[in-house]
Amino acid sequence: MSATENNQDFGVYIHWPFCLSKCPYCDFNSHVRHQPPDEERFLQAFAAEIATTAARAPGRKVSTIFFGGGTPSLMKPATVGGILDTIARHWTIAPNVEVTLEANPSSVEAQRFRGYRGAGVNRVSLGVQALDDASLRELGRLHTAEDALAAVATARGIFQRYSFDLIYARPQQTPEAWAAELKRAIAEAAEHLSLYQLTIEPDTPFAALHKAGKLVTPDEDTGRALYDVTQEICAAAGLPAYEISNHARPGRECRHNLVYWRGHDYAGIGPGAHGRLTVDGARLATETDKRPEGWLMRVEANGHGITVEEELTHTERADEYLLMGLRLAEGIDLDRFKAIAGRDIDPEKIAFLREQGAVETTADGKLRVTLEGFPILDAVVADLAA
Template identity: 70%
Template sequence: MTSGSDPTPTFQPAFGVYVHWPFCLSKCPYCDFNSHVRHAAIDETRFARAFAREIETTAARTGAREVTSIFLGGGTPSLMRPETVGAVLEAIGRNWTVAADAEVTLEANPTSVEATRFAGYRAAGVNRVSLGVQALDDTSLKMLGRLHSAKEALEAVAIARRTFDRYSFDLIYARPGQTPADWVDELALAIKEAAEHLSLYQLTIEEGTPFFGLHAAGKLSTPDEALARALYDVTQDVCDRHGLAAYEISNHARPGAECRHNLVYWRGQEYAGIGPGAHGRLDLEGHRHATATERRPETWLMRVEASGHGLISDDVLTSEERADEFLLMGLRLAEGIDPLRYTALAGRKLDPGRIALLCEEGAIAVEADGRLRVTQSGFPVLDAVVADLAA
């Protein structure tokens, strides 16, 4: 974070840039992200110019920053040509200083077609790839609406391993019909292939998705609370045994292999949001700004071409809003939060009585250095813990 913007900085300054590529080949039935299917060819040159324009406009607002991480998310960024990725990264480098050791991540589908582009992404400046594997059996992949097979996914992981210094992949668990024994076997294979980082998400039924309608109609069953908890416990136990402890509620890594860009979000640091539907948190003249851009790709494009940016909201957060956000994001991390930072942001202390009660219930713990963290028992009920502390 920039000097003067955070009253009690706990970590080294960080500034991330998130770039959203909003297009996918198909819409997965569980996904509520800002992603769009277009059957006509995407004018990548035009979009690359618009990304560069919005980056320039954003940089004019922030002034000098050293970029410590870049994340190209989506949608499916691996549908972009490497030349497009290179143009976006060059625009970031023209407008801000990029740290020599900056983490540059690109999300990719693990299909054979997209894996052929990995060398081009590496040459363009990407040094970390995150693969949306989601499952390692073909029946589950079909149910999840994925377009790759398990064999194709593992082949793409192998190409990523040879191409990039760092890589990760995602899996979704608590799928219909999945048992703890099934998940143990799948997770063991995943850990063998993943090497240093895994993102493991429980399937959630999000309003507005096809799965939501199927679930409401009784045509899609998900694990009950007890089975979901058993699957969560299996996840922690297996990953811990293999040296990939959870550093965040859904993310596991070997020490030093954490996703540095995502840590920017969870630690309440500063990042620019570029592209359709991107969110940002910028520290400007002593205030924290929450920004969001137009979600519809073509409308965003016209906005940027007309005025240099696609912003549809740019709100100054109150002290209370910023403190609540810090609490909500920071307690996702195994390292927890520094309550003194909360006090500095909110202008009030967390309630000692609530902390004592949650400690007694085993949901949180207070470390010797004063940091407050959620326990493994507390993570499955994290939302309730945060709500209790913030009240």
């Protein structure tokens, strides 16, 4: 591992795959079980996979830890604490480590917040999704808007840092209604909001309803107007977009997600977790068994649940850096791209996209997508990668 890689932020992602119910728009690796999982058994498996991963990637300093899901706030605080203790036994923990836990904003789960803080969590991300009850029911959420705002207030009293998610471009949503909802959300948000346009993912209940004409999402023009309203209101409130769907006060970005978008290393631990690790100079893409019970059995037999491990080629690494890095308002370092790919990005393609107003070069030489270019980000990335 080079000195540069050693100085980069290193993240650990922990996937807790269980939910109380499956939301109709969700295509994440989440599972509903009638009986609560055996947390002690899972804790032992997490510990084993962390130990195996640390043996392959020793000497790292962990700067971010993220509990994602599923619904990590269904875990007991003691389980979270046990996982954090294991990470600390196998890697060095940075003094300013960011430890985020995703949580549902229900009153039951909010009661655990103090326990999570005591276990070492210092940031929570709440899946609010909407601030009106009709939309929450339509999205399959089990909480009300009142529950959500109460959970945000609880988080505010316990954690120095918190964030919450909202979904927009919902059926029948107008720019005016979204503007009012967003302003209400910003009044509750201290430093960070994640704002996602509703997308219809294949093989979800929403996909079936959409195909049958029973779920009508805003048309392209309305979707663009909703996006523009989002940018304008957040920027005016001091929460500009630092990534296409994430807004924060300067310096209060989610550091864990920046690890992904900046192309740094992270360990993926738990059922269905993805990772990127540099081992003996090779950058590896890892995936674990998605099935919770399958993952458990693999870890208990082998010390890890990895089902896919591939060494990324220079081209794959460069494409990934483009794909992830251009999501960021800061853009990508062209010298770093050249070091990864062994070539420059075609200057004629950059010039063409600059003429179209889709990209620009910053004062420090980075290439970034403009606000006008973000709605066509996929096309920009495809053009530059070709």
